[in-house]
Amino acid sequence: xxxxxxxxxxxxxxxxxxxxxxxxxxxxxxxxxxxxxxxxxxxxxxxxxxxxxxxxxxxxxxxxxxxxxxxxxxxxxxxxxxxxxxxxxxxxxxxxxxxxxxxxxxxxxxxxxxxxxxxxxxxxxxxxxxxxxxxxxxxxxxxxxxxxxxxxxxxxxxxxxxxxxxxxxxxxxxxxxxxxxxxxxxxxxxxxxxxxxxx
Amino acid sequence: xxxxxxxxxxxxxxxxxxxxxxxxxxxxxxxxxxxxxxxxxxxxxxxxxxxxxxxxxxxxxxxxxxxxxxxxxxxxxxxxxxxxxxxxxxxxxxxxxxxxxxxxxxxxxxxxxxxxxxx
Numbered sequence: 001x002x003x004x005x006x007x008x009x010x011x012x013x014x015x016x017x018x019x020x021x022x023x024x025x026x027x028x029x030x031x032x033x034x035x036x037x038x039x040x041x042x043x044x045x046x047x048x049x050x051x052x053x054x055x056x057x058x059x060x061x062x063x064x065x066x067x068x069x070x071x072x073x074x075x076x077x078x079x080x081x082x083x084x085x086x087x088x089x090x091x092x093x094x095x096x097x098x099x100x101x102x103x104x105x106x107x108x109x110x111x112x113x114x115x116x117x118x119x120x121x122x123x124x125x126x127x128x129x130x131x132x133x134x135x136x137x138x139x140x141x142x143x144x145x146x147x148x149x150x151x152x153x154x155x156x157x158x159x160x161x162x163x164x165x166x167x168x169x170x171x172x173x174x175x176x177x178x179x180x181x182x183x184x185x186x187x188x189x190x191x192x193x194x195x196x197x198x199x
Numbered sequence: 200x201x202x203x204x205x206x207x208x209x210x211x212x213x214x215x216x217x218x219x220x221x222x223x224x225x226x227x228x229x230x231x232x233x234x235x236x237x238x239x240x241x242x243x244x245x246x247x248x249x250x251x252x253x254x255x256x257x258x259x260x261x262x263x264x265x266x267x268x269x270x271x272x273x274x275x276x277x278x279x280x281x282x283x284x285x286x287x288x289x290x291x292x293x294x295x296x297x298x299x300x301x302x303x304x305x306x307x308x309x310x311x312x313x314x315x316x317x318x
Contacts, residue, residue, distance in 0.1 A: 025290050025291050028287040028290035028291045029291045034214060035214065039222040042219055043222060101230050102224040102225045
């Protein structure tokens with residue numbers, strides 16, 4: 001009697017039905033955590049790994065250093081090898097990721113993601129070439145090495161940062177996005193059922 | 200988005216599969232198997248269940264001479280997944296039921312929602 005009164009006081013009919021067939025909120029939170037973890041797995045599978053930036057950075061510096069030697073044999077060997085390493089690695093990674101899983105790039109990344117990727121390219125090229133030409137004009141003996149080193153430093157710092165940004169962007173744009181609930185839970189409040197804006 | 204709890208999707212293994220597929224356009228069978236740490240047969244069984252429900256489309260083809268199987272969520276599957284996520288979010292957001300202790304037991308503090316007493 002007491003129980004039925006309490007139930008009718010605190011739950012409406014629909015919620016009583018819900019309680020019979022649906023998991024408790026703790027189970028639901030666990031399921032949402034599982035969903036987020038699995039979706040992050042997919043996004044991590046298509047993002048560039050950290051070591052990629054270091055390999056490309058080393059190859060860039062090799063190109064710059066080879067250019068500074070001005071020796072035809074070094075130029076003929078080192079530059080094609082470095083370019084092949086960068087191109088082969090990039091193509092291999094894209095094709096490998098594409099074979100395993102394809103994501104809705106346009107939906108997940110959108111305009112902001114594209115701007116971030118293009119911006120990274122322009123930043124690295126701009127810093128590298130700007131430094132190299134500036135140093136050459138100033139009479140430096142190794143403008144290529146220093147210029148590409150500057151570009152490489154930018155790459156190994158900004159590359160992973162852009163990947164972190166893209167990861168957050170893709171997680172917020174994914175189907176059935178649940179990012180709002182994790183923010184609220186971490187803030188100690190889960191009382192507002194309305195999803196917040198995308199991160 | 201209509202919140203709709205989906206028993207078929209909520210089973211742990213299928214929830215994991217659908218969650219992976221929801222973030223992807225297509226996913227390779229091997230990718231799913233490795234990410235979920237499932238055997239080929241276990242994954243095949245779950246994918247068949249989801250396919251029978253109309254939630255997953257399975258594509259079989261060849262890359263060279265190697266057979267290659269991929270899976271994707273159908274529109275119905277994506278809709279069901281999003282409805283299921285919305286239902287889970289509602290469950291999480293729902294205020295917890297606090298059952299007041301019978302009179303004479305406990306201090307009565309924190310019994311938000313206690314019905315008025317007749318005394």
